[in-house]
Every structure is written in C-alpha cells, then in structure tokens.
Amino acid sequence: MAKVSKPKSAPGIDMTPMVDLAFLLVTFFMLSANFRSDEIVPVDVPASIAENVIPNNMLVRVTVDKSGRVFYGIAGKEDTKKNMLLRMSEKYKIPFSNEQVQEFTKLSDIGCSMSQLPAYLSMNEHDRTRFIESSVGVPTDSTNNQLKDWITAGRTELLAFGEAEYMAAREKNIDVKVSDFKPKFVLKVDGNADYIFAKRVVETFRDLKENNLSFITSLKADPRKTEH
Amino acid sequence: MAQIQESGGQDHKGGKKRPKRGIPTVDMTPMVDLGFLLLTFFVMTSTFSKPKIMSLAYPPKEENKPTDPDKPKVNNAITFILSEDRIFYYENQFYPESNKEGKPATQLSETNFGADGVRKLLTDKNRYVLEQKAGLDRQLRGKEIADTTHARILKEKKGDPQALKVLVKTDDMAKCRNFIDMIDELRIAEIGAFLPSEITASELELVRAKTKKD
Numbered sequence: 534m535a536k537v538s539k540p541k542s543a544p545g546i547d548m549t550p551m552v553d554l555a556f557l558l559v560t561f562f563m564l565s566a567n568f569r570s571d572e573i574v575p576v577d578v579p580a581s582i583a584e585n586v587i588p589n590n591m592l593v594r595v596t597v598d599k600s601g602r603v604f605y606g607i608a609g610k611e612d613t614k615k616n617m618l619l620r621m622s623e624k625y626k627i628p629f630s631n632e633q634v635q636e637f638t639k640l641s642d643i644g645c646s647m648s649q650l651p652a653y654l655s656m657n658e659h660d661r662t663r664f665i666e667s668s669v670g671v672p673t674d675s676t677n678n679q680l681k682d683w684i685t686a687g688r689t690e691l692l693a694f695g696e697a698e699y700m701a702a703r704e705k706n707i708d709v710k711v712s713d714f715k716p717k718f719v720l721k722v723d724g725n726a727d728y729i730f731a732k733r734v735v736e737t738f739r740d741l742k743e744n745n746l747s748f749i750t751s752l753k754a755d756p757r758k759t760e761h
Numbered sequence: 762m763a764q765i766q767e768s769g770g771q772d773h774k775g776g777k778k779r780p781k782r783g784i785p786t787v788d789m790t791p792m793v794d795l796g797f798l799l800l801t802f803f804v805m806t807s808t809f810s811k812p813k814i815m816s817l818a819y820p821p822k823e824e825n826k827p828t829d830p831d832k833p834k835v836n837n838a839i840t841f842i843l844s845e846d847r848i849f850y851y852e853n854q855f856y857p858e859s860n861k862e863g864k865p866a867t868q869l870s871e872t873n874f875g876a877d878g879v880r881k882l883l884t885d886k887n888r889y890v891l892e893q894k895a896g897l898d899r900q901l902r903g904k905e906i907a908d909t910t911h912a913r914i915l916k917e918k919k920g921d922p923q924a925l926k927v928l929v930k931t932d933d934m935a936k937c938r939n940f941i942d943m944i945d946e947l948r949i950a951e952i953g954a955f956l957p958s959e960i961t962a963s964e965l966e967l968v969r970a971k972t973k974k975d
Contacts, residue, residue, distance in 0.1 A: 548789030555796025559803060566807030579938035581945045583815035597937070719814060724938030728843070728931045731940070735957075739822045747814040748941060756876070757949055 573606075573642040573665060574598045579724035580753035587749060588717055591695055593687045594749075595680065595738075596642060597722040601730035602670030603680055606642035607687045607716075613694045614638045620686040627651060644670045647679055673733050681737050684718075688741070691716035721749040815944065820956060838926040839886060841879075842960060842968050843935040843943060848872045848879055849968055857963045869967050874942055883950035887925040890951050893918040919953025927955040932968050 576598055592608035607614060618637045622629050625647040629637070633654040637643075645653050645668050653664060673680045695714035702709045718738055722731045738746055842849045849869040856867045872878040884891060894915055901911045918924065929943055940957075947955050960968075 548793050552789050552792045552796055555793055555800055559796060559799045562800065562803035562807060566803065578812065579941040581813070581815045581941050582948060583813050583945075585814050585816060587812050587814045722937040722941075724936065724941070726937045727933070728935040728937050728940050729933050731937050732931070735819065739819055742821065744819040744821050745816065746819065747816045749812045750815050750941060752813050755949070756880075 572596075573604050573644055574602070576721055576723045577725065578721060578749050578751055581748070581750035582753060582755040583750055584752065585747075587719065587747075591691055591714065591716045593684055593691065593716050593718045594642070595684075595718075595720050595734050597720065597726050597730050597734060598670075599723040599725050601726055602644060602668070603673050603730070603734060604642040604644040605671050605680060605683045605687075606640070607691060609687075609691055609694060611638040613690045616693075617683075617686045617690045620689070621647060621682060624682060624686075629654070644668050646672050646677075673737060678737060680734065681741065684737065684741060684743075688716055688743075717747065718743050718745070719747045719749055815941065817944065817957070837923065838928065840928040840930065840964075841943060842869070842964060843929070843931045843939045844968055844972055845934040845936060846874070846939060847972070848874065848939075848943070849971060850882075855961070855964065867967070869971055871971070874939075874946075879943070879946050880949060883925070883927075883946060883952065887950050887952055889921070889923040890918050890925070890953070894951055915951075916953065919951065924954065925950075925952055927952050929955060929957045930960040930964065931957075932960060932965060932972075934972070 574596065576596055590608055594606050594608065596604040596606070598604070607617065615634055615638050618629060618634055621627075627647055627650070629651055633651055636654040640654075643650065643653070644665055649668075653661065656664060671680045671683065672678065692715070695716065699709060699711065699714040702714075720731060720734060735746060738744075836853055838854075839850055839852050840855065849871050851867045851869055854867075856865065872882055897906070897911050897915055897918075900906045901908060906914075927947055929940070929947075931940060944955075
C-alpha cells in the first residue's frame with residue numbers, strides 16, 4: 534500500500550508569478566491609459582466614426598450637458614487662463630482677488646454667470662458641486678450672451694499665446710505648421726441633449742466667424758471597414 | 762524560490778537536524794497586495810480611448826443677405842429634417858402648397874437610422890460617387906495611382922454635379938445624437954456637399970403634422 538503522507542504544515546503558494554502579473558498589468562495601464570480629466574458635469578458624448586484625435590492644447594471647449602446647460606473652458610497655460618479672466622473682469626467691471634484668479638486657473642470649466650463667478654471661486658469643493666447642480670450654466674441668451682464674450686476673450690488669449698509659440702519655434706528653425714498654433718473650437722455635447730441647445734452654441738461661434746467647429750465623440754466601428 | 766517557509770516539519774527528528782535552509786525566502790503576499798492596489802487605482806482613474814473629434818465646416822454667416830428669388834433650381838439634392846429619432850426627407854426643391862410653378866406640393870417621406878433606412882437611401886442616391894470611389898480604390902490597391910492623386914480625384918468627384926447634395930435641418934425635438942448620427946451617415950455615403958441649415962416655417966409645419974399624428 535502506498536504510504537499516505539501526512540501534510541506537513543500549511544501548504545505554501547508561490548506568490549512570485551502573481552506579483553509579476555500584477556505589476557505587468559500596472560505597467561500596461563500606466564503606459565496605455567491617460568487620466569480621466571475632471572469633468573464639471575457628466576457628459577455622455579455620442580459615438581461617431583470620426584477618427585481625428587483631439588488636440589491637448591489650444592482648445593476652446595464648450596460643453597452642453599443633458600439638460601442643455603452650457604459650460605465653458607479652455608485648454609491652455611495658466612497665464613492664458615489668467616489673462617482671459619482679467620479681460621472678462623474688465624469688460625464686466627467685476628473685480629477678482631488674487632486668490633480667486635489663482636483658483637480660476639485651476640478650473641477646467643466654468644458654468645455660471647459673471648456676477649456669480651467671484652462667489653463661485655471662493656467656494657470649497659463641496660459647495661461648488663452643490664452650486665453646479667442648481668446652476669443654469671453660462672448665459673447664452675441673445676440679450677446677455679456671456680458665452681460669446683468668453684469665447685472672444687479665450688480666442689484672443691490663445692491666439693496671442695500661439696503666436697508667441699510659433700515665433701519661438703520658428704527661431705529654433707523647427708519646421709512647423711501655422712495651423713497647429715491656432716485655437717481649435719470644440720463642442721462637447723451630450724447625446725441626449727436637445728439639439729437646439731447645441732445649435733445656439735454653434736450660432737454663437739458662427740456669429741464670431743468661427744465656422745470650423747468640431748464635435749467631441751467617442752469612436753464606433755466604421756461600417757465601410759467591417760464590410761470587407 | 763519564494764516559498765512560505767515550512768517550519769517545524771522535521772524538528773522532531775533530533776535537536777541537531779535543522780530544516781534545510783537554501784536561499785532565503787521572501788514572503789511575496791504584501792507585494793501582491795500592493796500590485797493589485799496600484800492596478801485598481803489605475804483602472805479606476807484612467808480612460809482608455811482618447812476622445813475623438815468630428816470636424817464640421819459651417820458656411821460663413823452672411824448678414825442681411827436677401828434670399829435670392831431667382832436662385833438656380835437645385836437638382837440631385839435631398840433635404841433631411843431630423844426629429845426625435847426620426848428622419849423625414851424630401852428630394853430636390855421644396856414646393857409649398859399652391860406654388861407659382863404649379864408643381865405638386867412637397868410631401869415628406871420618412872426613414873430611420875438603421876442600415877436599411879437612411880444608409881441604403883444615401884448609398885442609392887449617391888451611387889455615382891461611390892462607384893467612382895470603388896474604381897479609384899481598385900486603382901490605388903493596384904498601385905496605378907498615388908494616394909495623393911486618389912484623394913484629389915475623390916474630392917473632385919464629390920464636388921461633381923452628379924454627386925448628391927444634402928441639407929440637414931432639425932426641428933426642436935431633435936437630439937444631439939440624431940445630428941451626429943446623420944453626419945456620420947453622410948460620411949459613410951461619401952457625401953462631400955452637405956450643409957446644416959435652418960428649417961423653414963412651411964417645412965416645420967409638415968414635420969409637425971407628421972409627428973402629431975402618431
């Protein structure tokens with residue numbers, strides 16, 4: 534009869550391959566993924582077959598959420614944002630403290646009227662979230678189109694910044710395209726938002742003679758490619 | 762390697778015999794914990810695909826431009842009117858009830874966003890460009906033409922009078938996804954000339970009548 538061997542102690546498991554696996558996955562995720570930028574409101578963008586990648590910089594972005602509220606933000610350097618705010622502050626005769634300007638440069642998007650902005654910037658994180666829930670967004674009415682002024686201010690500052698960058702690149706004899714240094718205008722609309730709200734934003738852009746607009750979409754399969 | 766140390770297995774066999782000590786072992790369990798903790802963090806905070814952008818060129822706004830009454834007759838055109846998840850369309854020009862030309866009043870037809878709906882309609886109507894493109898694609902695959910030539914000729918063909926021209930209008934019930942889907946369908950059908958434009962009052966009336974009925 535075969536000798537039944539008594540278990541000696543708790544069976545040991547070699548954890549090394551598991552460590553290998555875990556760190557392999559960590560490395561993969563670190564390298565392949567880009568961080569989710571903090572969105573002011575959740576927006577479920579529609580899918581399209583467009584494959585152009587969104588630029589990281591030089592971006593004027595208008596967000597339209599599900600209920601049609603409009604949010605505005607630019608992707609640029611802190612100085613650009615600061616100058617944009619100072620421009621708006623001058624136009625609307627609303628002063629901002631240094632702390633408020635500092636806070637503003639950290640924000641990605643704003644969703645309130647100019648008169649509410651100083652108070653919004655002084656709020657803490659928790660109050661801001663609550664404020665946004667009840668906010669109506671940036672006013673876009675024809676009588677008080679603050680979005681238009683924001684876009685104008687953002688466009689001016691981005692253009693100035695882009696021009697300086699372009700000159701610097703030219704001096705270094707880097708072969709550059711002018712179009713890379715021009716601000717892009719993107720709309721991030723929720724698929725379930727009524728189109729009339731998006732249209733109002735589009736018309737605002739067109740009033741400012743910005744006719745090349747882009748919609749942010751998620752990718753879906755192109756039926757032309759799957760056919761073959 | 763990294764076994765959990767088995768202690769006490771052979772201790773009873775005599776004081777002198779110690780358990781075999783080979784290479785010193787390290788307990789890997791906390792490292793696994795750490796690894797998976799980091800993994801969870803990265804999975805939660807990252808998005809995979811970078812968002813894509815769909816570029817659209819709107820026509821410049823011309824202020825106070827009077828609508829030309831003698832504007833050339835459009836042919837080979839189709840106008841889509843989007844309502845909530847429904848598509849209405851009519852071909853060529855819009856004729857209101859009892860028009861001067863004595864043409865029958867325009868009726869709206871309906872289609873949907875399915876593959877058999879608007880996609881089939883557009884590919885049928887835009888057959889000319891699609892056939893040209895198929896020919897060009899074949900030439901490109903056979904290395905008869907360069908890809909820049911391919912792109913140039915295709916662009917020319919899209920602007921050809923025989924190519925379908927499309928107007929996209931929306932009523933107040935249309936959702937953003939309807940508009941994006943429509944633009945997508947136009948891209949799929951290789952339509953070069955399309956224009957998002959304003960709905961007219963008489964068109965809106967027709968759409969209202971259609972959507973109210975059911």
